[in-house]
Amino acid sequence: MSSIIELKNVCKSFGDTEVLHNIDLSIQEGEVIVVIGPSGSGKSTLIRCINCLELISSGELIVDSIKIPDERGRIRQIRLEVGMVFQQFNLFPHMTAVENVAFGPSKARKMNKSKATDIARDLLDKVGLAEFENKFPGQLSGGQQQRVAIARALAVNPKVLLFDEPTSALDPEMIGEVLDVMKSIAKDSGMTMVVVTHEMGFAAQVGDRLIFMDDGWIVEEGKPAEVMKKPKSERLKDFLGHVKHH
Amino acid sequence: MGFEFSVITESLPALLGGAKLTWIITILGIVGGMICGILAGLGRIAGTEALGEEPHGIFKPLSVVIRYISGGYVETIRGTPIIVQAMFLYFAFPMLVKAVTDIERFRIEALTAAVITIIFNAGAYIAEIVRGSVISVNKGLLEAGMSLGISRLQLIVHVIGPIAFRRMIPPLGNQFIISLKDTSLFIVIGVGELTRQGQEIMASNFRALEIWLTVAVMYLMMTTVLAMSLRHIERKMKIF
Numbered sequence: 491m492s493s494i495i496e497l498k499n500v501c502k503s504f505g506d507t508e509v510l511h512n513i514d515l516s517i518q519e520g521e522v523i524v525v526i527g528p529s530g531s532g533k534s535t536l537i538r539c540i541n542c543l544e545l546i547s548s549g550e551l552i553v554d555s556i557k558i559p560d561e562r563g564r565i566r567q568i569r570l571e572v573g574m575v576f577q578q579f580n581l582f583p584h585m586t587a588v589e590n591v592a593f594g595p596s597k598a599r600k601m602n603k604s605k606a607t608d609i610a611r612d613l614l615d616k617v618g619l620a621e622f623e624n625k626f627p628g629q630l631s632g633g634q635q636q637r638v639a640i641a642r643a644l645a646v647n648p649k650v651l652l653f654d655e656p657t658s659a660l661d662p663e664m665i666g667e668v669l670d671v672m673k674s675i676a677k678d679s680g681m682t683m684v685v686v687t688h689e690m691g692f693a694a695q696v697g698d699r700l701i702f703m704d705d706g707w708i709v710e711e712g713k714p715a716e717v718m719k720k721p722k723s724e725r726l727k728d729f730l731g732h733v734k735h736h
Numbered sequence: 737m738g739f740e741f742s743v744i745t746e747s748l749p750a751l752l753g754g755a756k757l758t759w760i761i762t763i764l765g766i767v768g769g770m771i772c773g774i775l776a777g778l779g780r781i782a783g784t785e786a787l788g789e790e791p792h793g794i795f796k797p798l799s800v801v802i803r804y805i806s807g808g809y810v811e812t813i814r815g816t817p818i819i820v821q822a823m824f825l826y827f828a829f830p831m832l833v834k835a836v837t838d839i840e841r842f843r844i845e846a847l848t849a850a851v852i853t854i855i856f857n858a859g860a861y862i863a864e865i866v867r868g869s870v871i872s873v874n875k876g877l878l879e880a881g882m883s884l885g886i887s888r889l890q891l892i893v894h895v896i897g898p899i900a901f902r903r904m905i906p907p908l909g910n911q912f913i914i915s916l917k918d919t920s921l922f923i924v925i926g927v928g929e930l931t932r933q934g935q936e937i938m939a940s941n942f943r944a945l946e947i948w949l950t951v952a953v954m955y956l957m958m959t960t961v962l963a964m965s966l967r968h969i970e971r972k973m974k975i976f
């Protein structure tokens with residue numbers, strides 16, 4: 491198997507503050523990576539660097555054989571292959587559910603409208619929202635909005651999906667429905683996924699690799715069950731203790 | 737000298753002629769002002785994160801230049817009275833042209849000067865309305881769009897544009913009404929708009945009460961039409 495994403499000695503600074511230090515990470519096609527770590531440890535920054543919402547300050551990023559910073563002009567191509575799901579859903583408020591999902595294929599993939607709409611209907615059906623296609627985001631619950639957002643990210647047919655705490659803004663009773671959709675994507679489509687989450691159950695069940703970040707460093711990584719059972723560092727022990735008690 | 741209704745009916749044709757001119761200056765002015773305002777408003781935030789990502793290469797210095805030009809325009813217009821702008825354009829600008837070129841008989845029609853003044857004046861205020869509405873659009877929506885691989889231009893047209901436009905309507909209504917009333921200042925460059933017509937009739941018959949009451953009602957009717965049209969557009973736009 492070849493790696494679809496590679497970070498080589500990547501650093502990221504905001505002004506004078508370096509928030510990612512010398513990150514080396516290689517992600518194989520079809521791999522599901524779960525990223526955990528305390529607040530401010532750089533989890534969001536790391537995955538935002540992967541689809542170039544943040545530009546890396548030094549080092550090299552290779553996504554689907556496109557090299558950053560060398561091929562900066564091809565960032566849009568990277569984004570076509572790397573979708574993202576946000577904590578705050580970020581659905582377009584002036585479009586219905588089906589319009590939200592069809593927007594990507596019709597504008598980014600230049601598909602004709604009826605074909606894009608067909609794809610959108612299909613995906614909404616897959617995430618269990620067929621009967622909500624004509625609702626606006628404001629008329630949907632948080633869990634429903636996040637499922638539309640996942641369908642929207644899938645609609646451009648990316649090779650990789652990034653999730654930034656996709657269930658953190660949801661009421662507890664809605665977390666399950668979103669995690670179920672994510673699990674089925676991981677299992678059925680063999681999608682490469684990088685998921686920032688504190689849902690340890692999800693990590694154990696579908697994660698191929700768990701990465702623990704602290705203070706801008708990757709501190710530990712390995713099989714989720716092993717890392718969780720036998721954390722090597724004090725910081726991870728500490729962190730897991732906190733997560734379990736919540 | 738009581739209230740003579742006949743004074744109103746007699747002066748009505750002239751006043752209606754003035755109202756028509758006021759309306760024409762206003763409509764041309766706000767249509768041009770919208771174009772000018774959208775360009776300058778977007779210009780003021782060119783190359784910033786409000787319109788997607790920061791540019792690189794040649795676009796970086798270019799966006800700085802565009803921001804300075806737009807900013808200079810807005811601040812100059814906001815910082816000077818509209819009546820001075822009109823006088824400058826009508827009286828001073830032809831002299832400036834004469835001084836720096838060989839063109840001898842350069843003249844601007846009063847009506848043209850009036851329309852141009854409203855366009856540039858309204859444009860500066862509309863630019864600020866545009867800028868404010870655009871930067872108020874949630875940045876997460878742009879990131880979501882960019883993550884789909886959609887181009888900046890398409891995001892401006894299909895996402896930022898519609899959302900910002902809806903937020904612009906109330907302050908735009910305000911500005912359109914101000915511009916309409918500002919046309920009354922063109923009395924100083926001799927444009928025969930409504931206020932000027934009222935002034936001329938008044939000077940010949942001294943019926944201040946009837947004339948100014950009629951003029952006021954006519955302005956009120958025109959501003960009401962503007963306000964109601966905008967309310968109509970606001971209601972027709974999707975609820976979100």
Ligand SMILES: Nc1ncnc2c1ncn2[C@@H]1O[C@H](COP(=O)(O)OP(=O)(O)OP(=O)(O)O)[C@@H](O)[C@H]1O
Binds near residue numbers: 504529535
């Ligand atoms: N745009 C920015 N400008 C300046 N500093 C930033 C910016 N974005 C993030 N940071 C800083 O970078 C560090 C890492 O932030 P990041 O959002 O990646 O953390 P995180 O692990 O995702 O935290 P959380 O769990 O709270 O989401 C923090 O110290 C944060 O303050």
Ligand SMILES: [Mg+2]
Binds near residue numbers: 533654
């Ligand atoms: Mg985060």
